[in-house]
Amino acid sequence: MKKIAIIGGGAAGMACAVHLLRAGREVVLLERGGRLGRKLSATGNGQGNVTNTDCSAAHYFSDDRRKVGRILSRFGSKETVGFLESMGGIFLPDARGRVYPAGRQASAVTDLFRAELESLGADICLGTQVQKIAYDGAFTLGWEGGHMRADAVVLAAGGKAAPNFGTDGSAYALAQTFGHTLTPLSPALVRLKSDPALVRALKGIRIDASLKVLRQGSICFECRGDVLFTENGVSGDAVFRASSYAKKGDTLEIDFVPDVEEERLQRAIETSGGSLLCIVPNGLGRALLKRAECGHGTLVSLLKKFTLPVLGDCGFENAQVTKGGIPLLETDENLQSVKRQGLFFAGEILNVDGECGGYNLQWAFASAHAAAEGILQC
Template identity: 30%
Template sequence: MESFDVVIIGAGASGLFCAAQAGYRGRKVLVIDHANKAGKKILMSGGGRCNFTNLDAAPKHYLSNNPYFCISALKRYTSSDFVELVDRHALDYVEKAPGQFFCEHSAKDLLQILLTECEWSGSEIRLNTSVQQITKNEESFTLLTNAGSIKCNSLVVATGGLSIPTLGASGFGYQIAEQFGLSVLPRRASLVPITIQPAMKEKLSTLSGVSVDIEATANGVSFKEPMLFTHRGISGPAILQISNFWQPGDDLQLNLLPEIDPELHFKQVRQDRPKRALETELTSLLPKRFVELMKQDFSWLSKPMAELSNDQLAEITQYLTHFDVQPNGTEGYRTAEVTLGGIDTDQVSSKTFECNTVKGLYFIGEVLDITGWLGGYNFQWAWSSGYAAGQYVQ
């Protein structure tokens, strides 16, 4: 039977990073994964360019049943620390939005940095290796795999969540937690497109591919970002963000003109340019295809502003600021970027990431009940939690 100080299940962001940290501390480390390639989710994220951190990775941008759990790790390994690491490896990256860093060329460049760090630290990675059984005695864990048995002092679970099963995602990490008596909080797809009712979907079908800057609001939380109409419903940054807070049955308010007061704006245009058609004015504010769709509901859009009453302008304003897309659910784990919920963090040390009741068992990354907003926050959680655990595994 082979023996290691540390075995990490999961060759994703948190697992690879933890391996390097533990390896640099002189630990004999093995990373195993059932997939045929390491870092699959890294490679596909951010359109293949990976939004690998956010300079504003503060606790306020994370959701958890215990909002204080993430504070310690985020303070001990910051986004600036990770940027310093990729700078040492000469990664070319760009800041696409304030604080959001993406690989300039390909996420492959970032994955190569992680693999290089593992190599330099002496950590071994084995792919196509699935765990069939885990047992524990007082001193160690024994993993029965399809390639034989492996013994270790510390076992790190970095298996991720349920998102994007085509990349190999599974609930295995939750099963391990439950095997050792930990509770797992309810999970659902997170950072995910929202689907809409069939009749409304058909009506909006001509808008597939159209993007508009909006403010999305649900349960008292709002995001001002672009929304994208799709052939299934709505997506884009604003919708992915609000999906963390909206659930079927909740109200979802979409304001298509968040930067202006439309009613005041239209009245001002009516006064200054009375001959201007409302349709023309709307086309200056919104995509032309969307304005064409509006004509199905408002036959008088082509009229000059001077001929429109206050009630008509109020009606248009209500339509645009409370746009009813009739949502009915999400696209689910198939397209979700991450999983909301997971292993209850009350059972894990926020300092070491070791299970409070099972010595030598660690949980890091997405498998825990910590979910970041869209924008590089979840990758930063992978680095921070992986770093923290890497300092303590034995």
């Protein structure tokens, strides 16, 4: 394939472009925004959690998780770190396997890509929103005031989450031109809404807790991590993980002291004459004491089983990723469309979303590699 157009200059599009340019291919990278990698620069609270040392398919949701596993086995976290370090920098895991640039700056990862693309002589068209795509033996891509021809196209235009980074879901229509379908879309890795009356007093408190999602009394998900209380709900990495499972009508059960048994808590509370000092942060302690005084449970039950109703999620605007997308079953092992030869997919546009912890960028890099390999084999 001679000329390759990549639609979307995010993590997946930039990675795919680097692979293809290094292999000597002619690549045009089309990005609707004024800069490449805007979302990548915001990842990991600005620190750039680029992958995870344990990146098995079990951490992903998809219509074809086995294919996700096969693609990750070709390009896993070691390969991602090797690939990124081949452009420069040092990438290190933390105690939970989350890999970050040693300088803990996501924008520096984007800068590595920009520098590499520049040194490879990439043809980058910014401010170019591809609106039409057609095929008549080759692809024609159209945008306001311009068009181009290409022998292969990689659709790496992201999903619907965080539309302020250029991803409002309008790019799905480009795939639908060729008869692709879409699985239902919903926000994932997103804050959950709860009763403001219950959470407002706790606003701003962040705590390492154990979190359960209960549906009709049964546990449907459980994890340990940060829970952050907001004006109208809960956030934090434990909540983001739980958001892939929690639905409106479920209950969140929070254990604020997961490393301490109930008897020891009871003894400590009695010793101090009913205070929670040195057990939980003071702000949380004061709020729980108030709730106990109002008859909402004993202190121990509020510490170990604090419940909140799930009233919904905070929408695509606040989500990190999109659940749903182009079904993997409509692609081959290199993510080439089974409906239109020469059309490839990479990144979040596909029906693959990962847990919180570097899994989504890992997918962007692994899928970009698969698409590039597919093109190089044609």
